[in-house]
């Protein structure tokens with residue numbers, strides 16, 4: 001009799017889940033497990049909550065959705081809060097198990113948690129499952145990963161292929177004595193519920209069900225994918241871009257599932273540069289994760305200090321009070337909704353680094369706290385890229401924010417939405 005714990009991390013779904021599929025093959029019984037680990041609910045050295053209320057709420061909804069999907073298969077998700085190591089020890093006492101299967105992570109804090117688990121005597125088996133391309137399908141050794149995105153993309157397009165997603169299981173055997181557990185509230189996690197804002201691009205709700213609803217609305221009902229390349233630099237509204245990022249970051253939908261839908265859309269509706277471009281953006285996402293894997297801790301390029309003082313310029317940036325209206329409008333959107341467009345992110349990051357001359361990682365840590373779609377590799381990868389210290393053939397990457405505002409918000413509708421003084 002073999003029992004395996006499937007430890008859900010940023011992969012909160014049942015379909016296209018290699019660790020779960022392997023566990024179902026290898027074990028007689030599995031124990032689905034999730035822990036709201038205390039490490040993610042503290043402050044970083046900048047003083048910002050590592051997980052702010054917007055993302056905490058989204059993750060909570062995603063876990064609830066996973067719990068409901070598992071309950072339909074009579075497999076109660078074991079939800080814990082606090083230390084993952086302690087939770088696993090408790091679980092082991094109640095239900096002796098042999099091994100833990102989980103997603104493979106590649107960044108510092110996530111790996112630190114894995115070593116703590118291994119040091120406590122548990123056996124972990126890791127599965128690379130966050131990217132579009134599998135690690136084993138890279139056409140080069142990870143040490144030879146190109147430093148520049150374009151050569152990475154060209155090699156992947158030419159020499160690799162995207163595998164089809166795995167189906168969700170229709171049966172899961174768990175120990176008979178496994179009981180349903182209770183989802184912690186936001187208050188239990190030390191956070192207040194965020195206030196809703198009618199100006200938000202979308203009312204984001206966590207979980208696979210909502211992820212697929214969004215895909216259906218964006219691809220099939222609204223037919224927006226056909227114009228993605230032209231609209232993707234937008235700033236206002238639900239449909240200028242896919243808004244898949246929060247669900248990708250929490251793993252409620254996988255990039256391979258999205259890719260399969262792009263291919264279906266190309267067959268059934270339109271195939272054009274826009275359908276290609278959404279794939280292209282997913283390759284950017286892969287690039288940052290594989291780069292993090294290659295570089296290890298150097299990826300973060302952080303000179304850590306134990307604590308940072310509250311810097312007035314940082315506060316003004318964070319609250320959208322710098323006096324630069326395009327930056328302020330974007331920062332207010334982030335503050336009040338937990339989301340910002342890609343165009344906005346590039347501009348506010350450039351402004352913090354190149355105009356305010358503040359340390360880039362303070363901005364990155366505020367994004368980490370605030371973004372619903374925070375993903376360690378995409379966030380730190382993009383920040384170092386904009387700061388000119390990542391992998392960019394143009395190290396002087398600087399956005400002329402006023403010029404960008406004229407170009408992308410010519411009628412000021414975005415600034416009017418967020419700044420009452422522009423009415």
Ligand SMILES: Cc1cc2nc3c(=O)[nH]c(=O)nc-3n(C[C@H](O)[C@H](O)[C@H](O)COP(=O)(O)OP(=O)(O)OC[C@H]3O[C@@H](n4cnc5c(N)ncnc54)[C@H](O)[C@@H]3O)c2cc1C
Pocket residue numbers: 232241242243244245246248249278281282284285288340341342343345346349367371373374375376378379380382383386
């Ligand atoms: C400073 C900075 C920080 C960022 N932090 C994050 C982050 O923490 N999490 C995150 O998911 N994205 C991050 N991004 C990338 C990008 O801004 C968001 O993925 C995008 O705005 C999400 O909206 P969307 O899903 O509608 O994107 P779409 O334009 O519809 O793109 C589809 C998907 O492609 C991926 N993608 C698109 N652009 C990028 C990119 N530049 N880098 C990596 N993946 C990309 C995302 O998964 C996205 O959901 C950051 C960008 C910058 C400049």
